[in-house]
Amino acid sequence: MIRRRLRVVFLDHVARLSGGEIALLRLLPELSQHVDATVLLGEDGPLVERLETAGIPVRVLALAPAARDLPRTSVHPRAFKVDAVAATLRYVTELRSQLRRLRPDLVHTNSLKSAIYGGVAARLAGVPAVWHVRDRIAPDYLPLPAVWLVRFLARSVPAGLIANSHTTLATLPARRKSLVLYNPIQPPPPARRVDRPLTVGMIGRLAPWKGQHVFLAAFAEAFGGAAARARVVGSALFGEDAYASSLVEQSTELGIAGQVEFRGFREDVWDELAQLDVLVHASIRPEPFGQVVLEGLAAGVPVVAANAGGPAEVITHDVDGLLTTPGDPSELARALRTLGDDPDLRARLGAAGRARSNDFSIGSTVERLLAFYDEVLSRV
Secondary structure, three states: OOOOOEEEEEEEOOOOOOHHHHHHHHHHHHHOOOEEEEEEEOOOOHHHHHHHHOOOOEEEOOOOHHHHOOOHHHOOHHHOOHHHHHHHHHHHHHHHHHHHHHOOOEEEEOOHHHHHHHHHHHHHHOOOEEEEEOOOOOOOOOOHHHHHHHHHHHOOOOOEEEEOOHHHHOOOOOOOOEEEOOOOOOOOOOOOOOOOOOEEEEEOOOOHHHOHHHHHHHHHHHHOOOOOEEEEEOOOOOOOHHHHHHHHHHHHHOOOHHHEEEEEOOOOHHHHHHOOOEEEOOOOOOEOOOHHHHHHHHOOOOEEEEOOHHHHHHOOEOOOEEEEOOOOHHHHHHHHHHHHHOHHHHHHHHHHHHHHHHHHOHHHHHHHHHHHHHHHHHOO
């Protein structure tokens, strides 16, 4: 166990409320009862206010947009960005100085970009760093040069590796000090059932690999022209606006425009889940974790998820959810029709999913993380 109260600096390159940032926001209030936590963000944004409201010390050390917003596809020799590299090197120097002033016992990076610059800055400042990896380091997710770079650095830069699923950890080099730590969840009170047409939805940022187009095709096959409704919650956070527009066009082409509501970004995920009878996860490649899947389980909403990556580790098919082949709209449509026709099945899966979510409590997550901190620091 931890022998004294540690000082831990958490790093993230963005302050937007995406999956990893929401997970951090849920973790820190409980964790800060055991460690002195400070968060350093590469930009101002909604996460700053949320952390401050939770009583978590937060500072913004602005990272130049050229580096902060560099898309994954640019990590390639043919797309080499001199200004992004220069901005990152300057930031490493600034961050090293900040860390020397803060004098933490440990640096905990919360995003892939912060793992790279934060790991190097921590090493230069003489502070051990833990990488919390929330992305699969694989060629179907990142350009091959980026995969090589991250895997090379992962062998020596961090003092320990945390992955958000076994799927993610399997894409990283084997390290003695590693931990699979699923994102924590705090189930909300059960929502009251509202009399409405069957409502099926997806929640999450709009991106081609997230599969909203697969969901729309499946919904049209299952419920086109019926009373059922579809809800697409989320926005294009990282420059995928053309894809967002294409989804509206697709709904028109499929003849379901009158049945589909595009709700944009919504901060209150529990309120959105309360409006659904079925939650769909439709990523076309393995999801590193799939936080919305766990949120759906916790809310007692029956979940249909793609049978790959993190969701397949969380859900047992036909026990606490349904799993379908990624990228197969016809199979997804059959699962949706099955659920639409069987309210008892929806009730059974919803109750089992809520029970399953208890395995991901914040308290147990904090205990495992503290033990890992102790393990890392005992061998530095």
